[in-house]
Each structure stands twice: as C-alpha cells, then as structure tokens.
Amino acid sequence: MPKQIILNAFEMTSAMHNSHGLWKHRKSKRHRQYKDIHYWIELARLLEKGKFDAVFFAEVLGIYDTYRQSQEPSIKDGLQVPANDASYIVPAMASVTEHLSFAITVSTTYEQPFGNARRFSTLDHLTNGRIGWNVVTSYLPNAARNYGLTDMIKHDQRYNIADEFLDVSYKLWESSWEDGAVVEDVENKTLVEPSKVHEINHEGEFFNVTGPHLSEPSVQRTPVIYQAGTSEKGREFAAKHAECVFVGGPTAEKIRYYAEDIKQRARAHGRNPDHIKIFSFLNVVVAKTSEEAEKKFKEYADLWSEDAAKAQFAGASGYDLEEYEKLNAELPFDFKKTEHAHYKAATVDRDAQNKPNIGEVLGRFTSIDRETYIVGNPAEVADGIQYQFEASGVDGFNLNHLVTPADLEDFIDLVIPELQARGLYKKEYKQGTLRKKLFDQGSLLPEDHPGYLYKKPERHLLKK
Template sequence: MGKTIFMNAFDMNGAMHNSHGLWKHPDNERHRYKDLDYWVEIARLLERGKFDALFLADVAGIYDVYRQSGAPAIRDGVQVPLNDPALIVPAMAYATKHLSFAVTVTTTYEHPYAHARRFSTLDHLTKGRLAWNIVTSYLPNAAQNYGLSEMIRHDTRYERADEFLEVAYKLWEGSWEEDAVVRDAARNVYTEPSKVHKIHHDGTFFKVPGPHLSEPSPQRTPVLYQAGSSERGRAFAAKHAECVFVGGQTNETLKFYVDDIRQQAEKLGRDPQSVKMFTGLNVIVAETKEEAQLKLEQYSSLWSREAAIAQFAGSSGYDLAAYDPDSYLEYRNTDHGQTRAAQFTKFASKKLTVREVMDRIGTLGGQGWVCVGTPKEVADYMQEKVEQTGIDGFNLAHLITPGSLREFVELVVPELQRRGIYKRDYEEGTLREKLFGPGHRLLPDHHPAARYRRRATASV
C-alpha cells in the first residue's frame, strides 16, 4: 500500500481546453459549458469519484502567436470562446458537499484588492472549499487588451506577483481579527471597529490602504496553487504554494522539479511536506487493451494539428510556422512560458527539427501525456509515477467530456481503491484540512502569510 493519491479534474469554463479538435466527437458535450446544469452534473460526477477538486484553468487573451494571427485558435476553439471560471463555482458548491474548486486568476492584470474580496466571498459560499491557482499571464493579446503595448517581462511578472501576494495576505490574514464580527444587539454593534485594520500597503506595483471589505472566511487565505516550472516559477512556488502543478517529459525531470521545490521551501523555513505536488494526466481507458486502442485511433482521427501548434506557439513564444521546418529548434529565451519553451529544446533527449516538433505536437499522445490501457494498466502507470517522482497527485485532463471523466470514475477509481492508494470517502472540513489533516484550516505558521496575522485585541 502506498500513499493516498490526490486527484483533481483539469478543465476550463470554455468550449475546449487542451483536447484539440475533439469538439467534433459526437459524444463530446463541451458545447454545454454555458449551461449551469452541465457544471452541476460534472461536479456531482467528480464527487461520486471522490475527486479532491475541480481545477479550472484560465487565460486572459487569444492565442495569436502562431502565424501571427488569432484565426487558427478561434477557428478550432483553442481556449476560446471562454467564460469566467469563478462564476460557476457557487452552483457546483451548492450541489456538492466535499468537492473543492481551484480557480485560476492572474496576478499580471488583476488587482489584489478586488481579487481578495472575490475569493473571500467564494470561500464563504463554498464553506472553505476554495483554492487559488496563481498564474502570471504571457499572451501578447492579453497585454494589448489590458492597455499595454507589449507583454510585461517574465521576471517582472513574478516581481509583481510577489507583491500581489503580499497585499492579498495583508487583507486576508491581517485586516480583520477573528472575533471582529460580534452582532451585539444590546450594544448596537455589528462589528468592533477596533478589530478591523487598514493595511497601509504602499509598494512598487500597488497602493492599497485597506481595510479588507470581507470578514474572515473559513480558510481566510484560500489554498494556494501555482503552476510554473521555470527557475523563477519554482522559487515562487517554494515561497508561496501549498500545491504545485509541475510537468516533465520524463520521471527524472519531474522528480528534479519535485525535489528542487521542496528543498527551496525548506531553506525558506517551510515544512517541505506541506507542499503537495501534482502533474498532468490524460487517460484513455477501457475494459480491454484493444478497446482502449480503438478509442485512441478514433480520437486521433479528430485531433487538430493546427490547434495544438497554435496553443504551443502562444504558451512558448515560438511561432513554428516562421521556422525552416528542417532546421533544429534551438532554445530561445522568451517572455512566454519558459518551461514550455524548453520542452522540445533543453528538455529533449536529442536535438529535434522543427518538423519533428510539429509532428509530435500535432499527434495525439505525441507529447507523451496520454496513458492508454485497461484500468489495471492505468493504475500501474499512476502508482509508478507517484513512487518514482514523489508527486502527490494528478490533474486529470479529459478528451471527451463528460465521457472520459465518467470512464475514469467507473473503471480506474475502483482499481486504485482496491490497491489502498485512493480514498474511499472524504475527510470532513475545509479543502486545506482535507489536504493536510484535521486542525489545518488556516495556513501554517511557517508560511510567509502568517507574519501578517494579528493577535486578538481586547474590545474597547
């Protein structure tokens, strides 16, 4: 028996996530993303499968790097059309008891004052089942739509993110004392003014006097997710994140990221085991190997090469259409996603031509992130990944919605449970308590946010 595997479903509030071209499959119901009933059905399915959370990705612009045009992405639904991920959470929370929700919000274009209130509200409405996936945005179209002539540089985005987190921590952890709201009718006092504090933040990127508008929510600070495997991204994760979404072409690369982030966290005074590590997973599963292979062939026939390359171009900064297809793709530092830029260059086992890279991206499974097989084979793969890399769980993508999720719940989850590596029931409490155990409703004292907490003061 190994450690219990945590499981998130990886999705977006849009017509398509990363299942390029598979909107054409007759069983795909992704077009229903505009319907609350659709999301409630997804949430109930995931809770039946004892998933820990629905992880909602997001982007702030159109993928328009490939061919210097947004047309390929728009034509094939590459994360567009796309709706706000936060607005579907309350309905799903109302329909479930334990499923949690990780919502992506960028620190590059949002403002921490408004963001803090929105997430306090969601943490209240979900009874503490909320996480924030912290990202820095890279698409040129996003920068333009937020009034900038060009993208903010990669490292500057992380400097802004650090200060964004500082402001949010001050608002969530330090502005309101735990017992500020008294609702004392005899004294005609709803909230003790002496227990609500301004934060007086005056920094490089933000000036926020405070106080926070919302009273303390069940977790105060939502569980903090972060996705980013660049050197700067790993340092940021080690400082702030409780859950980290990392990728890696090989188990060795994945283990390096896991070990590096935990070692950096320990050097900063944090408990390294207080950082849960997740990686991506896509599954095509059936009762027999032959059935699974037939599904792979069917899905592959619908896969969109152009859409996949357009998504890669936006996330890496490499417009492969502008390269000589027979030249080798060399690493070039960009202000897009540096890990994505290194995927077929620095992280490749051998030098690849642009044509070879396009062939890998343009083929379902060509990037090595699809596990195809029987429930036993899928469970073997997952268990081996956990044991060899030190990860704690997976962000499960899905090619056909909700069919791929339903197949995982009905076929793979029972196999994992039989092995004793997957929960048979939920723990009680907030998301943080479900991840880290009873009594861990709030961020631990070794987390940098804890320095902004106030001791309780006597009322005047």
Template sequence: MTKQIILQAFDMTAANHNAHGLWKHPENRRHREYKSLDYWIELARLLEKGKFDAVFFADVLGVYDVYGGDEKAALRDGVQVPLNDPAFAIPAMAAVTENLSFAVTVSTSYEQPFHNARKFSTLDHLTKGRVAWNIVTSYLPNAAQNFGLEKMVKHDERYRMAEEFLEVSYKLLEDSWEEDAVVSDPARGVLVDPEKVHRIKHKGKYFSVEGPHVSEPSPQRTPVLYQAGTSEKGREFAARHAECVFVGGPTPEKINYYIEDIKARAEAYDRSRAEIKAFTFLNVVVAETEEKAQAKYEEIKKYWSADGAKAQYGGSTGYDLASYENEDELFTYKHTEQGQSRAAYLTKDAAKPFTVKEIQEKFSKPAEMDIIVGSPEQVADKIEEFFVRSGVDGFNLTHYITPKDLEDFVELVVPILQERGLYKKEYTEGTFREKLYGHPHLSGAHPAKQKKG
C-alpha cells in the first residue's frame, strides 16, 4: 500500500497565528471570531470533512518583545496575541467530531507535571483518546518574566528540566494507577481498590511530587507525544521520548537529514524507527486555476506585515533585526538561549550565506521558497514531490486567510490526493495512537514503560 500523508491543521487559539498582517484581509474571520466556541466548532467540522488527522495547537506564554526592544510591533500586528488557552476549545471540538484529534502545546519550563498530567488525562477521557501533547521548553524571554524569573533558563538546562518533567509524568500517567483499579463494586462498597493506586514519591532536582495521580487511566494513559526542535539537545530528547516530531529545514533534503538523525538516535535507545512519525510545515495558496492562485497570492502579499514577521522571528531566535546597521554584512549564526533550530534555519542550515539586506527583504513578504502556489493539480504535484523527497510522514498545514484557505484546500486539493492514493478516503477507528500506530498505549520499548529501580 502507498504511504499516505498524515495531515494536521497548524493553528493557535489566537487572533492571528503566523499569517502576519493578514488579519486585515476582508475574508479573514479569525481575529473577530477566535474567542467564540462556534468558530472552533465550525473549524472542527470542516477539518473532519477533509479527513484531517488532527489540529495542532501551537502556544506561547508571553509576548514577542525582542524586535526593536519591545512588544509594540507584535501587538500592532497581533503576533500570536491576543491568545487564549487552547485546552478549553478542545472538548467542544471533540463533541462535534468522531475522529479529529488534538495536539496541544504545553511547556515543561513553566508548568508543573502533576497539574499537566491531570489536564491531559481529563482531555483524553473527554475526547475518547484523541489527544496529543506537543512538548516544548519555551523560547520567549517574556514568558520567563511572566513566571517570576529575571531571565530565561538556558537552552540546554531547559531540556534537562524537560527530562525530569517527563520522568514524573510517566510515573503519574503510567504507574500510579493499575489498569483495573476502578472496580465499581456496590456489593463490597468499593469504587476504587486502594491497593491498586500508588503514590509515586518522586524527589528530584527540579520537581518533588508525592502522588498519587488523581485521574483514573484514560484511553491512551499517556497522550501521543510530540516534540519540535532540531537543535542537538532537541533531537536527542525527541529520539528518547517523541512519537511524532515536527521538523523544519530549508530544503527537503535537510529535513530528511534531521529525520534520519533522530531515528538513528532512537535506535540507540532500543526504540524502533517505525515508532517515530515526522512532520513539517506546509504552506499552500490554491485556486481553481494557476492564474487565480497567483492573483490570490499577490493579494496576500499586499496585506503582509514585515514588522510582524520580524517580531515573530526575533522572539523565536533572539535576533533583533532592527539592531543590524550594516546591510552588507553577512547574517551569521550566533548562539542565543532561544530557539536554536529556528536560528539555524537562515544561517548555518541555509544553502548559501545571506547578507543582512537579503534577510530584511525576506521578511518583507511571505517566504516564497516555502509556499506552494498553483492550481489543485499543481499543488498536489508539489506536495507529492516534497512528501517523497523529504521522507516526512505528514504536514502541518498553515493558512493565511482563515477559514477560507482551509476550505479551499479541502474542496480542491484533498480529492486529488485521495485519487492518487496519497491520502485516506476514510478514517480508521480508535484512539489517536491507534490511528497512527495500531495500538492505544505507548510501546514497550518507550522509556515510560521501562520500570525504574
């Protein structure tokens, strides 16, 4: 059988995600309606109609305030702000769908593992096992300040914290309650067998959690585990823990390099390469004809905000593009404690060096090298080519005009991918992990299943 594309909508419960300036487009509804459950319910129904596997919710815990030294540009253009908590939209979206799953971003730097475990157990119960956790360590300096820190915890230290966070999470989700702990026996007067619920008694460098977990085992126990990041520490973390990885890169070949590297590292932990699914960005502008698609793209460029794009880039990398004075100097990689894979994208991972002027120009319009523009057949051709060359298992589909771009993709592109056998015509049954891997729980080789001494 031909390998089929796993498709996710890339989104945020915000007025604007990464479509910088496109809130001004007359057909864009999200900045007015993102606060309404009706909007998210409508979106869920659309995605299930298009047989999307999931909606992937990005999230941040602060404002983008690196560009120009403050948050003014980010606020003017709504760069991932105003922003609501994505977890609250999910039960409503799950209630009107049967198969659509939900990946939720939660930071291990500013959350507590006990509270987080209860959140995901609750969501997994309410969605009947359709939840994933996108594990991040957070890159915004303002987020650190919002949680009482003067400065961010250093990049590699954040990953060490994340390792212990996952250790505690596994103890709560996998070990605290035995599968048959809830007996519901009126005759004996026993709802929960106390002998089958265990305190975890974790005491570590970063976390101290007595337990037990207060939620009974959910359909998946542990949500499907996502991780995004291609720094050295990020890849090592993904190889050990992730079931799905979100990988970026300037070319399909670079993306494939990162995927193969992560899978090779996973084998060193006695995990199977098949246990890891890989995703990357997909940016599409499609219309009935190539001419209409190009016209649509030209209109998108009219509304694009260069300042918004630079603000987002500054927050995610630590590079303030307003501070570069010599336009002719080379734009080179420099270490920061923020998003190192994002910083590498236009520097050491780029096919050629860029000058500061060239970088500034890149942010003056959508990144053309990353966007597929064309008729339905042309778009399908390019998706198929990228799918094969990169070795990804699926895509996170972005959208400039919401929900119109998603509607166009469902109506125009999905049927062609289905005809080619590249995309499913029907969902398979079961939890999200069953749809991805054929079993509801983490595999036996996963570190969550390895008993600690």
C-alpha cells in the first residue's frame, strides 16, 4: 500500500483563526457559534465523516499587539480573540466520535507541569487514548505581561524551560504509578496499592515537584507529543521529544530540508526517525469546477483583512511591519532574529539566493497569498496536494479553512473521494489509540523515546 496522507483539521476555539476578515462572509458560522457546544459536536461528527485523523487546536495566551504597537488591529477583526479553552471542548467532541483524535496546545512557559500532567491524563482517560499535546513556548509580549512578567523570556531560554518541563511530565506520567497499582482488593480493603505509587521528587533549575501524580495511568500514559518550530533550538527540541512535528516553509524543498534535518538530529538522540511524523500546512479552496473555485477565491480575497494579517505576522515574528511601511519599498527586508517565533520569517523568505525587498514582503499581506493556496476543482486540488505530499516528503497536513464549516464540508465532499480513489487517503480508520494509529505500534512510548527512560519506578530520580 502506498504511503497515505495523515490529515488534521487546523482549528482554534475562537471567533476567528487564520481567516482574517472572513467573518464577514455570508456562510461564516464560527464567529457566532464558537461559544456553542453543539457547534463543536457537529464539527466533530463532520470531521469523523471525512476520516480526519485529528483536530489540532492552536492557542494563544495574549493579544497580538506588535503591529503598530497596538492591540486594535487584532481586536477589530477578531484575530484569535475572543478565544476559549479547547480542553473543555474535547470531551464533548470525543463523546460523539470513536476515532477522531485531538491535539491540545499548552505552553510550557506559563503553565506548571504538575497541573498540566493531570489535565492530559484526564483527557486521555476520557477519550480512551485519543489525545496529543502540542508543546509550545509562547511568543507574544502581551502573554508575558498577562502572566506577571515585564518582558518575554528569551527565545532559547524558553526552550530550556520546556526541556525540563517535559522531563518532569515524563516522570509523572511514566514512573509515578506502576502498572497494576489500582488493585481493587476488597478483602484487604485496598483500592490502590501504596507501594506502587511513587513521589518523583524532582528538583531542577525551573521546577520543583514532589508528586506523586494525582491521576492513575491513562491508556497512552504520555500523550502523543506534537511540536512546531523551525529555529535551531526548536528543531533540536523536536528531534529529542516530538512524535509529530509541524514544519513551516515557503517551498516543498525547504520543508523537506527541515524534515530531514530534524530526523538526522533525532538519530543523534538515539531515536528511530521513523518514530517522527512530519506535517506541513495545507491551504485549499475547492469547488465543483475550476471557474467556481476561482470565483470563490476572489470572493474570499475581497473580504480579506490586511491589518489582521499584518498583525498576526508581526506578533509571531517580532517585526513591526509599520516600521517597514515607512521605508523605501525597494530596500531588502531585514530578517533579523527576534525573541518571538522564527517560523513566520521562513514563510516569506522564499528564496535563499534572492532576498525579497520590503515591498514584496508587505505585498503578501494585502490579500490572500495566492502562491500558498491550491485552488481548483477536485482533481486539480488533489493534484496539488499529491505534489506537495510527494515533493516535501511530509507524512500529513494541518488543513486550514477560511470559512467554517463550509470549507471543511466542501473538502470532505469533493476532495476526500478524489484522494481515496488515488490510494492517498484511507477509506476506513485503523483501530486503537492515537499513537497506535500513527505508528502501527503499541499505545505507549517506544523504547527509543526519552520519556521511556522514566518508565521504571526505580529510575524516577533520573537526572537529565
């Protein structure tokens, strides 16, 4: 059987996600219904109908306020605000599905590992092993201020914190409770065998956690670990910890470069690179005919919010585009490193030999960037997806959708059958947990993963 596409719906429990200004579209429902549990229940049913592997929930902890040094452009167009907490939505979506999995984004910079470990154990229990954790370090200055800091913690230091956060989490999930700790021994009046539940006594640079973990082991123990990052530090972190890595890049060749780099780094950590799945982003506008698709794309483009697009790029990259707007458009755009995320710069720096000028970069925000979209009838869209899939070497995609749920409905009705006919997409789900479906192995971490080191109770005091 040929390699098949793994597909996630890229989502956020917010009024709008990455569809800047499209709340104005007549078919847009999300900005009115994202607060309604029935909206998410119906979305779950729709995605399972389309055999989606997972819904991937993005998250922010603050307002994008780098562009013009103001929150107004973001707030005005609902740029990922208002937003709710996805972890409360997942149990409802899981209750009406059997196979659809869920990846929740949680920041290691502003959370504590003890509480976060219980959150994911709970979700893994309630979904019967259909949970993943997208590990992020957070990049918005407003988020830092919301959590009591004057300035953001430096980019590389955030990854140092994340590394220890993961070590604490593995200790809680893998070593705090032994298998068979819950004995239900009525005769000896023992529900849980105390000798099989252990403190972890972690004392580190950033966290001190005694334990034991409050939750008994879930089906997967450790949720499937997702991570996105193209910086040097981000790729190294992904190579050590991640099982699913989201790689951004302007071309299939650049995505393949990042993917191969991460897998090479994984080998250096003693990991099997086949235990890492690589994902990139997928942007599609589809209709029954090419003409209808182009008409739909133009309709979307006419509603696009340039300010919201610039606000998102500025907040993620650290480049206040207002400062560039004041400069000569012919000057080269300065891709200096910032303490924000680094992946956004990669999306516009498309040619290593010929750096874009300021005018070219700014021009990519005035409307939907046509170069990043596959637009056409079902066969044309499937051709584009197949090319990206094969040329980049990824294992799957995070599917964006501009008008929700209409775009997802069109994708499921029009594109999924075409991909299935080509053998590129499953017709039936595999059985089992998220990890088992992804890797055709057991539900627990493989032996080559660093979290496996903490599996034995006698090793719960292992240092990094």
